Amino acid sequence: MQIENLTGCPIETLTIDSTFLERKVIVDVYFPVTKIDLNECELLLINDGQDLVPMDFANILREVSDKITPLICVGIHCGADRKNEYGTANVLNDKGEGAKALLYSRFILDELIPLIKKEYKISSFKKKSFCGFSLGGLSALDIVWNHPDEFSKVGIFSGSLWWRTVAQDDPEFSEEKHRIIHNEIKNGSYYPWLKFFFETGTLDETADRNNNGIIDSIDDTLALISELEKKGYHPETDIFYLQLKDGKHDVATWSHAFPTFLLWGWKKGQG
Numbered sequence: 001m002q003i004e005n006l007t008g009c010p011i012e013t014l015t016i017d018s019t020f021l022e023r024k025v026i027v028d029v030y031f032p033v034t035k036i037d038l039n040e041c042e043l044l045l046i047n048d049g050q051d052l053v054p055m056d057f058a059n060i061l062r063e064v065s066d067k068i069t070p071l072i073c074v075g076i077h078c079g080a081d082r083k084n085e086y087g088t089a090n091v092l093n094d095k096g097e098g099a100k101a102l103l104y105s106r107f108i109l110d111e112l113i114p115l116i117k118k119e120y121k122i123s124s125f126k127k128k129s130f131c132g133f134s135l136g137g138l139s140a141l142d143i144v145w146n147h148p149d150e151f152s153k154v155g156i157f158s159g160s161l162w163w164r165t166v167a168q169d170d171p172e173f174s175e176e177k178h179r180i181i182h183n184e185i186k187n188g189s190y191y192p193w194l195k196f197f198f199e200t201g202t203l204d205e206t207a208d209r210n211n212n213g214i215i216d217s218i219d220d221t222l223a224l225i226s227e228l229e230k231k232g233y234h235p236e237t238d239i240f241y242l243q244l245k246d247g248k249h250d251v252a253t254w255s256h257a258f259p260t261f262l263l264w265g266w267k268k269g270q271g
Contacts, residue, residue, distance in 0.1 A: 009033050009058040009065075016115060020107040021085065021100065026050075026077040027112065029120075030058060033065040041070040042266065043116070043125040045108065047086065047136030049075020055255040064259055068266040072125075074116060076108075078136065086132075086139035087163065088180045089146060094167045105143050109150065129265065131155030131197070133254050138163055138181060141196075145184055148191035155197040155261050157254045158204050161220035168209050175210065179220065185227040196228060197240045197264055199257045201247020218243065240264050 010031040018025050028049055032041065046052065052075040061073065079085055087098020089105050108130075116122070128151050132140035137159035144154040162168075166178040177183075204217040212219065225239055233239055242260055247253040 009061050011058060014115075014119065016111060018107050018111055020103045020111060021079065023079055025079070025107070025112075028052065028075040028077075029116070030061055030073040030075070032070045032072070033062055034070075036070050038072065038120050038122050039124070041072045041122075041125065043113070043128045044071055044073045044265075045112070045128070045130045045140070046073060046075045047130075047132030047140050048078050048134070050077040051075075051133060051251050051254070054251050055258070057255075057258070060255065060258055060262070064262050067268060068262055069268055071262075071266055072116075072120075074112070076112070082135065086135040088138070088142045088184065090184075091165060091180045093163050093180065094165055094170075094178075098163075101139065101142065104139065105146070108143060109147065127152040129153035129155070131157070131261065132159075133157045133251075134249065135160040135163075137161075141181060142184070144194065145181075145188060148189075148194055152193055153195045153197065153265050155199075155265070156221075157199045157257060157261075158201065158217060158249050159198065159221065161224050162216055175223070179223070182220075182224055182227055185224065185231060188231070190232045192232070194233075195238055195240075195265070196225075196233065197242070197261050198225065199242045199244065199247075199254070199261070201244045201249065201253050203246055203248045205249060217249070 012029045014027050016025045083097045084100040085104040087101040089102040092098050130140040130144050137156035141154050141156050144151040161181055163180045164178045166173045198221050200218050200221050205215050207216045209216055229235055242257055
């Protein structure tokens with residue numbers, strides 16, 4: 001049953017019995033404020049969907065509803081084993097985390113999306129995109145990059161792009177060799193239709209492992225953008241980078257950034 005939120009944004013919560021994850025997964029489905037044929041909508045999947053509640057996400061959608069094309073947003077609540085489900089599907093990190101990331105990918109592609117289509121009688125989505133916060137942002141990027149035929153855009157808010165195969169205090173650690181997602185981009189193919197949105201805050205963290213005066217979250221993000229540019233993505237048309245002064249690694253900062261993401265990806269009248 002859809003619940004008409006006070007903002008006018010219809011919301012429905014579903015509980016999915018996932019075979020791949022062997023647990024129940026809660027998802028919140030946010031529908032367009034204006035009634036429309038759902039087959040005319042795009043789909044945006046959002047990791048850490050539980051964070052959308054304190055973010056007052058329904059109100060964010062209401063405020064931009066007349067400026068964006070029809071969009072169904074699905075907030076996927078994380079599980080207790082978040083550090084294993086959210087990661088890079090093909091490579092574990094130096095702590096062995098990310099062991100269920102491949103299963104999480106299967107859940108998204110083989111369970112969640114088909115269920116959403118069946119539940120709401122949607123034959124197909126015009127386009128599909130994915131985004132997430134922190135480790136959920138890394139997960140979204142990894143899934144989109146490894147399944148480019150399924151997606152068109154990805155949004156990474158304060159992404160855990162430091163995810164690495166060798167501990168940073170190990171004498172053998174090298175940023176160029178051991179950051180997992182950077183290597184995936186470097187060694188991957190070029191998918192010209194993909195678009196990328198990155199957000200970081202200048203107060204995301206204080207760590208600066210290479211002592212270059214730039215915090216690691218910004219350093220890792222800029223390095224990844226550089227890899228995308230080397231791959232062939234244009235910094236003006238394919239990549240959007242939002243750096244928020246005094247932005248932190250928290251829901252309030254991501255809430256502030258989300259309207260920019262929505263207008264970047266779905267603004268009416270843009271190509």
